Amino acid sequence: MSKQALIVGGTTGMGKATAELLLQDGVEVIIIGRNENNLASAARELAVHGKVKTIALDLNDFGAVTLFNQELKTEAPNLKYVVNAAGYFSPRPFLEHEEGDYDTYHNFNKAFFFITQAAGKILTANGGGSIVNIGSMWAKQAIKATPSSAYSMAKAGLHALTQHLAMELAEHNIRVNAVSPAVVVTPIYGAFIEQDKIEETLQGFNDFHPIGRVGRATDIANTIHFLLTDQSSWVTGAIWDIDGGVMAGRN
Known part of the structure; x- marks a missing residue:
C-alpha cells in the first residue's frame, strides 16, 4: 500500500509545494483546506503528479475538527507523514488586538494539537512516521514594522x-520537527495586501534578508520534504530557520 501524507492547509503556498514533492515520491496526499475553490484548484494542479484527496474543513470549527479526527483512520489508514501548514497573518498593534484576532490565531493551534494527536495514534500503529510544523521567524524575533503579538505567540x-x-513520540519511531520561515511569497499576505500585489509588495523586504531576497514556497517545501523523509532520520525536535539568514543578523 502507498504511504499517505496529511497536509493541513495544503491548497496554496508552502503546503501545496510540499504536496507536489511528496506526490513525486509516490506518496498519496490528503489535503485539508477551508476554501472549496482552492481545494478544487489544488486537486487539479497536483493530480498530474499523483493521487490527491481533498477534504474541506474549517479549523475554526472545533466540532468539525473533532468529527474529522474520528474519521481520520478511515481516510488515512496508511498515514506516514503529517504537515501542519495552515496559517493566517494580518499584522495589528497589540493595543488594538481584539478577542477575535487572538482566537483566529490560537484556534489553528488547537486544531493542530488534536489533529496531530489523532494522526499520531495512526502513525504509532503504522510503526512510525514524521511530522513537520510550519512555525515562523516572528515567534523568535519581534519586528516592529509588522506588529504580530498574537500570531507570534501562537507560532x-x-x-x-x-x-x-x-520527546514523547520518539519511542514510537515518530520524528517531529518544524521550520521557521521569514518573509515568503505566499497568499497568506492576502489578509492585508491585495493578492495581485503580494509579489510586488514583498520585494520591499528583499534587503531585510542577508541573502538578499524574500523566500519562495519551494524554498520551505524542500526543507519540509527533507525533514519528513529518511534523509533526516537522525533529526527530531529541531526548529530550522529557513529565513534567508534573518536570524543570523540583519542587513
Missing part, C-alpha cells in the same frame, strides 16, 4: 509543541 507555542512531541 511560539507551535515551536514548543514540536519539541515536546519530539
Whole structure:
C-alpha cells in the first residue's frame, strides 16, 4: 500500500509545494483546506503528479475538527507523514488586538494539537512516521514594522509543541520537527495586501534578508520534504530557520 501524507492547509503556498514533492515520491496526499475553490484548484494542479484527496474543513470549527479526527483512520489508514501548514497573518498593534484576532490565531493551534494527536495514534500503529510544523521567524524575533503579538505567540507555542512531541513520540519511531520561515511569497499576505500585489509588495523586504531576497514556497517545501523523509532520520525536535539568514543578523 502507498504511504499517505496529511497536509493541513495544503491548497496554496508552502503546503501545496510540499504536496507536489511528496506526490513525486509516490506518496498519496490528503489535503485539508477551508476554501472549496482552492481545494478544487489544488486537486487539479497536483493530480498530474499523483493521487490527491481533498477534504474541506474549517479549523475554526472545533466540532468539525473533532468529527474529522474520528474519521481520520478511515481516510488515512496508511498515514506516514503529517504537515501542519495552515496559517493566517494580518499584522495589528497589540493595543488594538481584539478577542477575535487572538482566537483566529490560537484556534489553528488547537486544531493542530488534536489533529496531530489523532494522526499520531495512526502513525504509532503504522510503526512510525514524521511530522513537520510550519512555525515562523516572528515567534523568535519581534519586528516592529509588522506588529504580530498574537500570531507570534501562537507560532511560539507551535515551536514548543514540536519539541515536546519530539520527546514523547520518539519511542514510537515518530520524528517531529518544524521550520521557521521569514518573509515568503505566499497568499497568506492576502489578509492585508491585495493578492495581485503580494509579489510586488514583498520585494520591499528583499534587503531585510542577508541573502538578499524574500523566500519562495519551494524554498520551505524542500526543507519540509527533507525533514519528513529518511534523509533526516537522525533529526527530531529541531526548529530550522529557513529565513534567508534573518536570524543570523540583519542587513
